[in-house]
Amino acid sequence: MFLVTAFAGLLLFVMVLALYLKSRPILETKTLGQLFLATSWSPSRGNFGFLPFIVGTLWVTLAAVVIAVPLCLLTAVFLSEYSPRWLREFAQPPIDLLAGIPSVVYGVWGVIVVVPIIKDHLGPRFGSYTTGYSVLAGGVVLAIMIFPVIIHISLEVLAAVKFEVREVSLALGATRWQTVKHVVLRKALPGIFAAVVLGLSRAFGETMSVLMVTGNVARLPHSVFDPAYTLPALIANNYGEMLSIPLYDSALLLASLILLLVTLVFNAFSQVILARLSRRVA
Amino acid sequence: MDRRRIEERFFQGLMVLSSLVIFLSLVLILVDILVKGLPAMNLAMITQGPKGGFYLGKEGGVLNAIVGSAALAGGATILSFFLSLPVVLYLNVYLRQSSRFSAFIRFSLDVLWGVPSIVYGAFGFTLMLLFGIKASLLGGIIAVSLLIFPIMSRAMDEVMKMVPRELLETSYSLGATRLEAGLKVVLRQAMPGILTAVLIAFGRGIGDAASVIFTAGFSDHVSFSLFRPVATLPLAIFYQLGTPFPEVQDRAYASSLILTLIIVGISVFTRLITRRFRSYTIR
Numbered sequence: 001m002f003l004v005t006a007f008a009g010l011l012l013f014v015m016v017l018a019l020y021l022k023s024r025p026i027l028e029t030k031t032l033g034q035l036f037l038a039t040s041w042s043p044s045r046g047n048f049g050f051l052p053f054i055v056g057t058l059w060v061t062l063a064a065v066v067i068a069v070p071l072c073l074l075t076a077v078f079l080s081e082y083s084p085r086w087l088r089e090f091a092q093p094p095i096d097l098l099a100g101i102p103s104v105v106y107g108v109w110g111v112i113v114v115v116p117i118i119k120d121h122l123g124p125r126f127g128s129y130t131t132g133y134s135v136l137a138g139g140v141v142l143a144i145m146i147f148p149v150i151i152h153i154s155l156e157v158l159a160a161v162k163f164e165v166r167e168v169s170l171a172l173g174a175t176r177w178q179t180v181k182h183v184v185l186r187k188a189l190p191g192i193f194a195a196v197v198l199g200l201s202r203a204f205g206e207t208m209s210v211l212m213v214t215g216n217v218a219r220l221p222h223s224v225f226d227p228a229y230t231l232p233a234l235i236a237n238n239y240g241e242m243l244s245i246p247l248y249d250s251a252l253l254l255a256s257l258i259l260l261l262v263t264l265v266f267n268a269f270s271q272v273i274l275a276r277l278s279r280r281v282a
Numbered sequence: 283m284d285r286r287r288i289e290e291r292f293f294q295g296l297m298v299l300s301s302l303v304i305f306l307s308l309v310l311i312l313v314d315i316l317v318k319g320l321p322a323m324n325l326a327m328i329t330q331g332p333k334g335g336f337y338l339g340k341e342g343g344v345l346n347a348i349v350g351s352a353a354l355a356g357g358a359t360i361l362s363f364f365l366s367l368p369v370v371l372y373l374n375v376y377l378r379q380s381s382r383f384s385a386f387i388r389f390s391l392d393v394l395w396g397v398p399s400i401v402y403g404a405f406g407f408t409l410m411l412l413f414g415i416k417a418s419l420l421g422g423i424i425a426v427s428l429l430i431f432p433i434m435s436r437a438m439d440e441v442m443k444m445v446p447r448e449l450l451e452t453s454y455s456l457g458a459t460r461l462e463a464g465l466k467v468v469l470r471q472a473m474p475g476i477l478t479a480v481l482i483a484f485g486r487g488i489g490d491a492a493s494v495i496f497t498a499g500f501s502d503h504v505s506f507s508l509f510r511p512v513a514t515l516p517l518a519i520f521y522q523l524g525t526p527f528p529e530v531q532d533r534a535y536a537s538s539l540i541l542t543l544i545i546v547g548i549s550v551f552t553r554l555i556t557r558r559f560r561s562y563t564i565r
Contacts, residue, residue: 002372004369004372005368005373007365008365008369008391008394008435009386009387009390011390011394015397015405019401019405019408071303071304072300074296074300077297078297078298079301082297091301094308096549097549098304098307100482101489101542102488102541102542102545103492104489104491104516104520104541105315105519105542106311107523108315108534108535111523112535144307151304175286175287176290177289177290177294178286178290180293198396202396205398205399205400205401206398207398207400208491208492208516212520212523232492235400235403236492236495239495239496252404253408256405259398260401263396263398263401264393266396267393267395267396267397271393
């Protein structure tokens with residue numbers, strides 16, 4: 001039992017190490033600048049510029065967070081501070097279901113609903129030609145996918161704020177919203193920040209749905225209507241040919257190493273915050 | 283009305299609005315998938331594998347993918363259950379509750395939970411290269427069980443934490459060893475939660491595509507051999523949608539409907555089974 005448990009603790013290190021060893025060939029032949037600041041991606045000619053993918057990932061993730069965070073926070077505050085108990089309990093299964101829907105299904109939905117709307121309505125309205133497969137489509141689909149993460153954790157954090165704190169504020173004559181704004185949210189701020197970071201990291205590593213709706217063009221996007229190519233999509237799209245071109249497999253595993261490290265830092269960071277909060281409550 | 287009232291009303295309105303948006307997005311997704319998928323549904327979809335020219339719009343179904351996904355997710359769930367069980371028993375029965383080691387393990391599992399599935403796919407793939415395994419059911423099972431192991435063990439851990447310590451102490455005083463107390467008392471008491479954890483993990487496994495794209499490959503045949511490539515439902519959807527033929531894309535919608543129904547079914551089943559099993563536990 002101890003061995004299996006130790007394995008659980010070591011798995012993370014093993015994964016980092018394995019991916020690092022596999023991506024060493026490319027790290028040895030190229031400088032970091034050649035890899036991360038170059039925009040040209042043509043593996044057969046030996047050019048591995050990751051910049052379009054990194055920037056693409058950032059755009060899509062950012063779009064998702066910008067859409068999701070206000071909606072989720074307002075919903076979480078509504079469910080925890082305003083709604084009656086039955087509504088809060090009623091809301092739980094739909095949120096769980098939203099978390100359970102596979103990402104491919106989100107992708108299909110994005111292709112049949114979001115992409116056409118952007119192509120036919122939103123794009124022309126803002127005067128830009130677009131195929132619909134864009135940063136915005138990825139952002140919308142991802143935002144829906146991270147709703148449950150952010151709402152769920154924010155609800156827990158809000159529930160951990162002591163009830164007396166609210167009573168004091170209300171007794172001093174504050175309205176409910178003032179209580180929320182000045183007291184509850186201020187207390188819950190670190191936890192909510194952690195919830196957002198967790199949502200962000202989920203969006204950062206999401207593969208299939210993004211792959212299906214963002215168009216996958218390896219160029220720097222200039223607007224939300226431009227297509228983008230994210231790091232996870234890069235890995236998923238090229239697994240077939242990666243063994244036939246030198247350094248290609250190494251480059252793709254370097255991409256997964258980047259993903260792993262980024263999500264690791266984000267997750268570790270927010271877990272530390274959440275753990276500290278729950279200790280203070282307990 | 284004074285400013286405070288207006289502000290209060292304004293934000294209440296915003297909150298109700300955003301809750302509605304979120305709720306409606308779920309309804310919209312389910313309805314859209316249903317509307318698009320239902321016309322393309324037929325019996326052949328779930329009773330036949332792909333026939334010749336399936337990806338050009340000819341006859342066939344996705345039985346290969348349904349069976350493949352079930353075998354893969356089932357195998358991964360079993361494997362990861364036998365990894366998770368010792369971990370959670372060790373954390374909750376053998377270690378002191380305030381131990382540093384258990385805090386570290388829980389922390390690592392939480393972090394692992396957040397690692398994207400494509401990374402498990404890539405890692406699984408490097409493992410397979412190391413051991414000389416080709417894309418196969420076995421490879422897929424390894425990658426998916428790595429993916430669902432943290433989910434399952436953390437979910438099991440949370441319910442085991444809830445088991446009252448007094449129960450453990452009572453069993454010790456009756457002469458039970460730690461293993462007996464763990465397996466016969468804690469495990470049984472936590473049974474509803476454990477079943478939920480297993481089902482959640484199974485649902486995650488059956489719906490994940492990014493981790494199997496490297497590791498399980500794809501195949502048009504129904505096969506249970508551990509060393510052959512196997513089709514999975516999410517990848518079948520992905521490939522069908524990627525073809526230029528409308529008939530095949532329609533099948534992608536039907537397949538998404540099948541997958542969504544499986545997931546909804548698992549989630550309803552989970553709720554029913556937990557309610558049923560709860561009557562066997564001591565409170």
